[in-house]
Amino acid sequence: MALVASLAASAIILRGRLEPTLALTVASLLLVASTGQVRQWLKTLRGLALLAALILAVNWVTVGPVFAASMVLLLLLLVASFSSFFLTTSPDDLSLALVKLKLPYELALELSMAIRFVPTLAREAQLIVDAQRARGLDLETGVVKRIKNTVPILVPLVVSAVRRSYRVAEAMESRCFGASKTRTWLFDLRMRRADYAALMASTGLLVYSILLACL
Amino acid sequence: MSAVVVEDLWYVYPGCSDPVLKGVNLRISRGELVAVVGENGAGKTTLAKHFIGLLKPQRGRVEVFGLDVSKSSVHQLARYVGFAFQSPDHQLFSETVQREVEFAPRNLGLPPSEVSRRVEEALAKLGLTGFRDRSPLMLSSGERRRVALASVISHGPSLLVLDEPTVGQDASQKRELASLLRSFTEEGGTAVVITHDMEFVADYVPRAVVMSRGVVVADGPAEEVLVDDRTLKAASLRPPASVELVKALVNRGLILRFSLYRSMAKLASELAEGLMH
Numbered sequence: 193m194a195l196v197a198s199l200a201a202s203a204i205i206l207r208g209r210l211e212p213t214l215a216l217t218v219a220s221l222l223l224v225a226s227t228g229q230v231r232q233w234l235k236t237l238r239g240l241a242l243l244a245a246l247i248l249a250v251n252w253v254t255v256g257p258v259f260a261a262s263m264v265l266l267l268l269l270l271v272a273s274f275s276s277f278f279l280t281t282s283p284d285d286l287s288l289a290l291v292k293l294k295l296p297y298e299l300a301l302e303l304s305m306a307i308r309f310v311p312t313l314a315r316e317a318q319l320i321v322d323a324q325r326a327r328g329l330d331l332e333t334g335v336v337k338r339i340k341n342t343v344p345i346l347v348p349l350v351v352s353a354v355r356r357s358y359r360v361a362e363a364m365e366s367r368c369f370g371a372s373k374t375r376t377w378l379f380d381l382r383m384r385r386a387d388y389a390a391l392m393a394s395t396g397l398l399v400y401s402i403l404l405a406c407l
Numbered sequence: 408m409s410a411v412v413v414e415d416l417w418y419v420y421p422g423c424s425d426p427v428l429k430g431v432n433l434r435i436s437r438g439e440l441v442a443v444v445g446e447n448g449a450g451k452t453t454l455a456k457h458f459i460g461l462l463k464p465q466r467g468r469v470e471v472f473g474l475d476v477s478k479s480s481v482h483q484l485a486r487y488v489g490f491a492f493q494s495p496d497h498q499l500f501s502e503t504v505q506r507e508v509e510f511a512p513r514n515l516g517l518p519p520s521e522v523s524r525r526v527e528e529a530l531a532k533l534g535l536t537g538f539r540d541r542s543p544l545m546l547s548s549g550e551r552r553r554v555a556l557a558s559v560i561s562h563g564p565s566l567l568v569l570d571e572p573t574v575g576q577d578a579s580q581k582r583e584l585a586s587l588l589r590s591f592t593e594e595g596g597t598a599v600v601i602t603h604d605m606e607f608v609a610d611y612v613p614r615a616v617v618m619s620r621g622v623v624v625a626d627g628p629a630e631e632v633l634v635d636d637r638t639l640k641a642a643s644l645r646p647p648a649s650v651e652l653v654k655a656l657v658n659r660g661l662i663l664r665f666s667l668y669r670s671m672a673k674l675a676s677e678l679a680e681g682l683m684h
Contacts, residue, residue, distance in 0.1 A: 316497070321499045322461050325481045326490040327559060328514030332480075344510070347500035351544055355496075
């Protein structure tokens with residue numbers, strides 16, 4: 193987690209400088225490769241293509257080609273580093289880590305539950321799209337129409353998400369959620385040597401980038 | 408022209424290794440009321456989604472009113488097919504019931520006078536005329552189901568496909584649903600009901616198609632299909648309670664005919680006759 197944060201922070205501090213950004217991007221891509229889920233990650237890149245092109249175009253015109261290229265690399269870097277985080281960390285581990293860092297359990301749970309329900313919402317969105325298409329909803333022609341036509345998709349989705357949250361809350365409460373301040377955990381997260389090394393590497397990277405930027 | 412023709416239909420969901428449909432053959436004529444029954448995972452909903460083009464055949468052919476599903480868009484098929492999904496909450500989004508029921512005919516570009524006429528008819532058929540200005544999301548589950556149903560018949564489809572319409576419905580609601588389906592087919596429409604509610608099929612549906620593991624294992628008048636307990640058991644289904652009772656009575660020699668009794672009164676009178684002899 194620290195690695196990702198420092199990579200991202202360093203990149204933002206050093207933005208506009210092509211060589212360092214390139215180096216950091218390569219590092220972030222290596223990080224993705226280390227997760228072992230490269231093919232899945234490549235699929236998510238497809239959605240970014242439009243945004244990347246937009247960033248490239250706007251920055252090229254306003255500042256210059258080198259800056260534009262480094263901005264696109266920055267985008268890639270951010271996506272790569274955050275993806276590698278989410279691809280390897282399960283929501284449960286995340287909430288465990290946050291609690292260890294003294295974050296209140298409820299907040300940590302909120303975050304991990306939000307992550308955990310994303311695939312559920314995606315599946316429901318697909319169901320809703322099917323149902324509305326079956327009533328003649330046109331999702332293919334025209335950009336303006338498509339934006340207007342998201343209402344029949346969004347409303348059922350949001351309503352069902354809110355309803356579900358009430359149901360889940362009731363289910364959790366009926367299983368004694370919140371009954372005691374101290375919760376028993378199945379696993380325990382400990383800092384191992386590798387973790388300390390990563391933490392030091394991240395801090396070192398961040399300090400180096402700040403120095404580089406100020407000189 | 409038949410309403411639906413399915414020939415050797417195969418379908419695999421992307422990312423899955425096992426086909427869900429393994430060569431389904433089915434023909435439904437206009438004006439029929441058909442139930443497609445089967446255990447969970449048999450392929451019933453997958454098959455039905457082909458009728459409105461949400462899924463396209465990977466092998467084989469599906470034709471709806473002569474239109475080749477693999478060459479038609481959902482848009483084109485939606486004109487003739489009304490598909491009610493299992494959960495009405497996946498469809499309801501409008502501010503009022505009126506607007507919800509108007510959604511489909513307006514999408515199809517029907518003229519405003521036609522739209523209001525059809526909406527009135529649909530609301531009346533489902534007993535929702537008094538609900539027209541209420542928010543569909545605030546209604547009870549039975550009422551929401553009726554709104555969803557009204558909103559898929561309001562554009563005047565010739566084929567109605569209902570996916571598990573009897574879930575969570577009480578007996579009188581099921582009776583009303585059955586009478587709606589009967590009048591729909593009497594007026595020339597065709598209806599397909601996907602269900603594993605065997606009692607509903609036994610009480611109200613003339614023709615039953617049994618699916619199991621991706622193929623059709625039985626297809627015929629409900630009188631024949633629902634008493635074939637061997638085929639039903641192989642498809643992980645139980646015959647309706649009345650059939651099991653009749654079988655037990657036949658085994659004891661109390662009645663002679665092993666068949667589907669749609670009317671319990673008739674069964675009782677035959678039983679009474681048998682007991683008197």
